[in-house]
Amino acid sequence: MGVLIPREYGGAGLDALAFAICIEELAQACASTAVIVDVHTSVGTEPILLFGDEAQKKHWLPRLASGELLGAFALTEPASGSDAASLQATARRSGAGYVLNGTKVFITNIGRAGLYVVFARTGPDEKAAGVSAFLVPGDVPGVRVGQVFSKMGLNGSPTGELVLEDVVVPAANRLGAEGAGFRIAMRALDSGRIGISGQALGIAQAAVDEARQLMLDRGHEQGDDFALADMATHVESARLLAYQAAWLCSRGLPFTRQASMAKLHSTDTAMQVALDALQIAGDSGTVSGSPFERHVRDAKALQIYEGSNQVQRVVIARELLKVG
Numbered sequence: 123m124g125v126l127i128p129r130e131y132g133g134a135g136l137d138a139l140a141f142a143i144c145i146e147e148l149a150q151a152c153a154s155t156a157v158i159v160d161v162h163t164s165v166g167t168e169p170i171l172l173f174g175d176e177a178q179k180k181h182w183l184p185r186l187a188s189g190e191l192l193g194a195f196a197l198t199e200p201a202s203g204s205d206a207a208s209l210q211a212t213a214r215r216s217g218a219g220y221v222l223n224g225t226k227v228f229i230t231n232i233g234r235a236g237l238y239v240v241f242a243r244t245g246p247d248e249k250a251a252g253v254s255a256f257l258v259p260g261d262v263p264g265v266r267v268g269q270v271f272s273k274m275g276l277n278g279s280p281t282g283e284l285v286l287e288d289v290v291v292p293a294a295n296r297l298g299a300e301g302a303g304f305r306i307a308m309r310a311l312d313s314g315r316i317g318i319s320g321q322a323l324g325i326a327q328a329a330v331d332e333a334r335q336l337m338l339d340r341g342h343e344q345g346d347d348f349a350l351a352d353m354a355t356h357v358e359s360a361r362l363l364a365y366q367a368a369w370l371c372s373r374g375l376p377f378t379r380q381a382s383m384a385k386l387h388s389t390d391t392a393m394q395v396a397l398d399a400l401q402i403a404g405d406s407g408t409v410s411g412s413p414f415e416r417h418v419r420d421a422k423a424l425q426i427y428e429g430s431n432q433v434q435r436v437v438i439a440r441e442l443l444k445v446g
């Protein structure tokens with residue numbers, strides 16, 4: 123649980139490439155476990171590593187690294203998904219702290235998280251510039267779990283509403299400066315996309331491996347052989363793109379474009395490869411409980427969360443069209 127956390131705070135002190143590989147390995151066996159660990163490690167913990175002060179790091183990181191606390195990331199709201207800067211949750215200054223109100227939706231690790239990184243508006247009249255980030259423990263008064271969603275896939279990973287009703291947090295729980303929240307969220311999602319790429323690779327590799335085993339067991343036509351060759355080639359190319367983004371991130375080099383390309387390509391690959399593997403399996407692949415149908419159901423959400431794949435194209439185009 124502490125792959126990215128330095129050893130001095132109880133973590134493994136590894137880099138983004140090691141993290142991507144960890145998530146890939148987990149996702150090969152279970153995509154739900156992979157997203158639980160991924161969200162905890164990247165968007166649920168990394169903002170503290172990158173933007174926390176020393177007191178916040180000392181207080182939270184050892185407990186997150188040991189798994190005593192599970193981390194979560196609460197940005198999305200009912201009326202604010204891709205356009206995250208339009209979020210409506212509020213954090214009103216009160217005495218030595220803040221009072222938070224609002225509803226967050228589709229929060230991974232809902233109800234299980236001991237710590238939520240919550241984004242709320244401290245400047246009501248602005249868009250991105252009015253957003254601040256807060257560390258909100260899961261057990262403080264006013265924090266409530268709303269609806270927990272029944273999803274098409276990733277069913278081992280709880281996703282639901284986080285309701286904040288007059289939640290009081292001290293100023294020491296604000297992450298970064300007032301108004302820095304949107305930048306924190308976007309930076310967290312940049313490297314978060316490396317983890318999601320790892321999750322996609324794991325699902326895709328599992329689908330390839332299962333299709334291959336089935337072909338060895340029951341026999342195969344050349345049509346199956348060509349499909350398997352294409353699937354494995356797409357997974358390998360997606361893997362190299364993801365590892366490149368992780369490598370750049372690990373070395374402190376710009377990686378936004380590569381992480382978005384990796385997320386776009388690897389999650390589209392996971393979806394297509396999962397469908398192709400099910401096609402090779404035939405009727406048995408459609409039966410509930412078959413790994414083939416599970417991969418199809420699990421892969422879909424990856425094209426939507428941590429920035430939909432349309433939003434990745436917006437990011438990639440913006441990076442490509444930068445002048446200077």
Ligand SMILES: Cc1cc2nc3c(=O)[nH]c(=O)nc-3n(C[C@H](O)[C@H](O)[C@H](O)COP(=O)(O)OP(=O)(O)OC[C@H]3O[C@@H](n4cnc5c(N)ncnc54)[C@H](O)[C@@H]3O)c2cc1C
Nearest residue numbers: 195196197198203204228229230423426427428429430432
């Ligand atoms: C399983 C799951 C887990 C999640 N976990 C979390 C979590 O832990 N924390 C969290 O904060 N959120 C989480 N989310 C929410 C997720 O990040 C959002 O679903 C995502 O940001 C997209 O927002 P939306 O679904 O509201 O889509 P919308 O923004 O309503 O978009 C709808 C469609 O329009 C497209 N679209 C939107 N804007 C543009 C544009 N500018 N250009 C082109 N196309 C566009 C989108 O790509 C999409 O296809 C999770 C979602 C799922 C499904």
